[in-house]
Amino acid sequence: MRKILIIFVFVLGSCGLYAQDQAIAHQYFNDGNFEKALVYFEKLHRKNPMNQNYIRSLVYCYQELDRLDDAENLLKEQLTKSPVSPVTYIDLGYNYGLKGNEKEEDACYDKAIASLDERPSYAYSVGHTFKNKALLDEAIRAFKKGMELDPNLNFNYDLAYIYGEKGDLENMYETYLDLIVDRSNLKENIKRNIGRFIFDDEDAESNALLRKILLKRAQTQPNILWNELLSWLFIQQKHYRSALTQEKAIYNRAEEPSLDGIIDLGMIAYDDNDMETAKSAFDFIREHTSMADTKLEAELYLLKIRILSSTPDDYAAIEKQFNALLETYGANQTTVALQLERARFSAFTLDNGAEAVKILKTMLEEPLSKYERASVKMELGDILVYMEQFNQALIYYAQVQKEMKNDVLGQTARFKVAQASFYKGDFEWAETQAKVLKSSTSQLIANDALQLKLLISDNTLGDSLQTALKIYAKADLMAYQEKDEAAIALLDSLLVNHKGEDIEDEALLKQASLFRKKGEFEMAEKNYVKIINFFADGILMDDALYELGMLYMEDMNSPEKAKPLFERLIFEHQDSVYFVEARKVYRKLRGDVLE
Template sequence: MKQIFWVIGLVLCSYYGFSQNSQLAKQYFEDGDFDKALPLYEQLYEKQPQNTTWFNYVVECQQQMGNYEKAQELLEDKIAASRFPQPLLEVDLGQNYILQKQPEKAQTYFDKAIAYLNEKPAYAGTIGYRFRKYTLLDQAVEAYTLAMKLRPELNYNYQLAGIYGEQGNIEKMFDTFLTLSQTNDTQRTQIERAITQFISEDATDENNLLLKKLLLKRSQTNPAIIWNEMLSWLFVQQKQYNMAFIQEKAIYKRTDEISLDRLTDLALAATEDQEKSTAIDIYNFLIAHTEFAEAKLDAELAIIKLELSENSADIKSIEKKFDQLLDTYGINTHTIPLQIAYAHFIAFNKNEPNTAEKHLKKVLDLRLSPFDASLLKMELADILVFEERFNEALIYYSQIQKTMKNDVAGQNAMFKVAQTSFYKGDFDWAENQLNILKQSTSQLIANDALQLKLLITDNSQDDSLQVALKIYAKADLLAYQNKNTEAISLLDSILIHHKGESIEDEALLKQGKLYEKTGQFEKAIVNYEKMLAFFDGDILTDDALFAMASLYEHQLNDAEKAKEYYEKIIFNHQDSIYFVEARKAYRKLRGDQVDL
């Protein structure tokens, strides 16, 4: 028995030593210490002579050290020792001559490798890949095209398109990708991702115009739906949602209900990019053509939400739309989103919370699933907070926490408990809840929880009575109640009477956001500039920078200013939650090709 353990131990020690050597060799190789890596790889290869990885590293180390004759000897011996043709080693041997600036000799071996495809066309994948590894693009093209000629069922168009792109032959690359799209629809996403590396959001870009021309040409000569789909995709990349909508309507007419999901996705994309008018047109088209009541209702609610997002929203007209929807769809378990949207509108936009509360309680009398009941209770609790009936709201939030404890909805309810406690001025209880939520599985909830906790903590240390914090909490509640003018005024009192205190930057940021909401963009800019001037390096600096950049980009149409502030986030605040979004926006404004 002892002997068995001794043998096992010996094997394990041997394996451990082998693994250590391979890791050490790799580290030396990556660091450029080829003279140190070589003996280790030679030992590994000696122990495992069939392992091509160790052999390749030995050859490459010799080449990196300029020992081309030694590398040649190794490759020739390996080829001679094999009973079978070795086209990959022939490519390696040819590359060894390239390194010695002997292209004529190299071509002899490249020709041998390519000639092997006459016997085994399917080997073009590995042989072509080997050529590409050495940037031998012409030879790779020759290998792939020969194999496809010998066996038409083989398809290396994706590899060929990639090579044409590397060679700068953009038209041939696009054309090859389009041919592949037509024959292999399963690779469409992969193809589109590859194409995005060569186009931009600028519709006048040379490559964009070329791709559009090729797609239109194919659409005219072979009017297949795929060309409409790819034209639509191109227009979306260019943010031309109205043009994409034209293509989607054409697709719909030819495929009927199949394309409605595509239209929904397009409407969402247009909404996200603030193309509200186009989004509304798309939703109206969906309403006119769908046979599904649920899809139609979703579109109706989406239009209402877009209309309400405008400062000049026609409240009476929207109320009339809600009344018509309620008459059409009724109050039942299939229309919960409608009931919630209507109640929210009545409370927050019409300022009739009692009416909204009665409506929701009526819906809650239906036989509901726990999930739907929680959604309704969440809206009801929000309305009770709007009315400053905090204790009643907390009861509903707590019920949701208990029912949906393993769901994001439960965590959201917990955050709202903390937020409501904050509005009440019960900062200790709010902080207790927020400490738990910092570990939320929802990043958005975790970030909101951390931000509110820091607000409470930072402004409780120097002011034991929390006077300024209570004023801020009241202003925050007023903003929640859409009493923006009153909230701005209350924040002014903090900025006047609590100047120099830790809460000043929070008040400036909050007031800036309210100025934005009410269309007072220049006043918002002044607030953010004050934050950067007097609180540079503060935890809210990146918030101010991102707010400034967004304002200049989307509201004031000053791309240069926007780039300036995005750039500051990229270079000085790499740990910011805005970093990824700022980098993408900066690259877009600079005219880079952005992978969407």
């Protein structure tokens, strides 16, 4: 019994040492310390000479240490053993390639591919080994041959990816599209892969090629799949009107028509400020739906679009339309969104805050869900701030903050407490709330909170009376109240009377955003340029670079002026909240294929 126990302890200890050697070998290997990794892999290989992972790790170490003859000898030794893996031929060929022996290299690759004649199933490992070594032409040969020998094999997904890596976009698109027909479950993955080669610019060569291929298939192979992909392509390019044409075709040709695609497109176009397409989409939905809730949603969006372009002459007709919809659908839980929009219209367009407050307080008397009640209270707070009734607004925001503590809406309410306190001139309390929100789970709220906190802290240390900050807060409130002209004038006086103070760059940035909103692009440009030229070390430098770049891109049709601004932001402000988006825009301007 004691002898058995001793043997057991010995075996257990040996296993422990073996596992330890494995761990150390892999650690050195991952750290790039190939000399030390080699010592342990040689030891492991002696104990288990058939383990392919050890062999390949040894070969890799030899190659990294420029011991190509040792790698060659080890691989040739493996070819004397049975069974021979075709992957070994690839490894040996690759090693010949490192030695500059192209003839032997090609011969080894040919042998690996020839092995598929006997075992087509090897195509997977052979193709992927070639692919992982960036031997893309050989990978294509292997995958294609495997599929020819065994029709049950399908490597089109791998082939399409490889074509993309080679820049052979036509074959990539054709292969992916063939695959979608056979494997519809891969459609979303394939769209993501194709999306790497799609740009916002509809005239980009890769976009034009895909559009051409899809249109040809739509004409020769009737299938609403091609309409779906054309719609998706147009949406990527922000060409929403063309996408709507495709969505209508899908609706008209589908065996079971659905408006979901048109609803989604309408919302996307609305959010991206393409009101013409959004209106067309929601008009179509209103005319073709038999569902009351869908029709109401379309009516609401059409009303919102009408309000955006309305003039005082339209206000009476819009009010009449609100009343007609509420009479049709009722002022109840199903029309919460409509009633909220009506309150916004009364407050922010008609400047009738009292009527808006009355509407919202009446809604709070009705049975609402927790989230709906919070939304109504948030709207009440916003309108009371607009009316400069800050204390009442703070009460509603605080209630939402408490009731929705673990929801983003609760964090938004806390930020609105900070913002309302700032407008009110209670900078200490506003800064306290903003400090808490710097770690918000919502990045957008966290960024806004940090910006507000820095605005207050940077402009209170040197000004005990906070005179300049109070003027800025008043101008900020005016901007919230849509009193843009008055806000611009007040900021002008601030820039004259407090020139050289810390608030100057903040005032320039705020005023620039108002100029841009009013379409006074050259005035906005001057402000951004001033920040860049005179406040290069300030915290708003990245804001100015990004906003001026977007101004050139979106409003002034000067992408050549935008490019150096994004480049500067990327290389000089890597901690900026705009870094990721700036890099994406810059790469598009440069013509890169985006991952």
